[in-house]
Amino acid sequence: MAVRAEQRVDYLALDGEKSWVDFEVKVLWLVGVRGRFGSVHGMIKVDHFRSAATVEAQIDANVVSMRSKSHEEWVKSPEFFDAEHYPQILFVSDPIPLKRLQNGGEIEGTLTLRGISKPVRLNLIKPDCPGESADNCPVEAEGSIRRSDFGMSSRRGTLSDKVELSFSIATKPMNGSSAIP
Template identity: 40%
Template sequence: MRLLLLAIALLLSAAPLRAADLRIDAVRSKAEFSVRLLWVTTVTGSFKAIRGDLATDTAAGTAVVTADIDTESIEMESARLRRWVLAPEFFDAENHPRIHFVSKPTPLPVLTRGGDVAGDLTIRGITQPVTFKLQGNRCRAEAMAGCVLQLQGMIDRTDFGMLGRRGALSDRVNLGLAIVIEAI
């Protein structure tokens, strides 16, 4: 019996852990978007409610980022624009209250030196593959708590069913995330 317990203890200590050991600091993180309006001005918005985690797999040398954004948390320069982007023709916040992103397993060195982070983005209940560019930072992959991960990308809004005002509003939408990582 003692040998069996010792064997189980050794197996458990050698098993690679894949756990959400870090999370997104919901207070200090934000997500932003911008889209051209009438090719003259840019409409921008900033989401204040973002949450998620960073799960690392040291055995595989990868990390997976999962993020959820509450669409109702958007702040914009005018109440009229805010009502419009939350309406059915854009985010349709009533029926789709969150935006969801989950990355593919990303090599740990990319978290510090920067590079491509591929994953799946869900907006309005439609999931599409996307690739964000992660900026390099001075953090070590094994000590990410306190680090800021800055990601930039572009989507085509029509891929997510946002078909309204195509003559006045660009189909290309810039997305940016500033994710502050904290220990759980």
């Protein structure tokens, strides 16, 4: 029995070597302090029948790089990400129309940080990879969250509550990628 293309579900792994998440918070609302999470894993489920994809990204809060080691230790401390107690940051998207992955636009989902889950909205950036296959073209998104929404309320007099986020997600095929649900 032949499987119609519309019934096919593909699974793509997030390529941990090529994917990253940047964050920036303003000090005294002027100077940006930046960091990068360098360990991003998870998967994208592409449901061709529904013409939609869902993303699940796991970010290792212990793998962060910043301008100095003292900043890295500071953001991993209980004051911020509390990486010892909450080593994973999780983003799970709502279904994303496949056209939006090609054309850009808003995506919504749930971000779990420090054990607190909140809805977030990100702006998916239209891919700029002419002539490239989807395997070589990262999915990029950006948005912002409030530190206080996730229990990070220290240093309110010097640090902005708003944190800017930038995602660059590369994918690779998973074993057994095409299957009927």
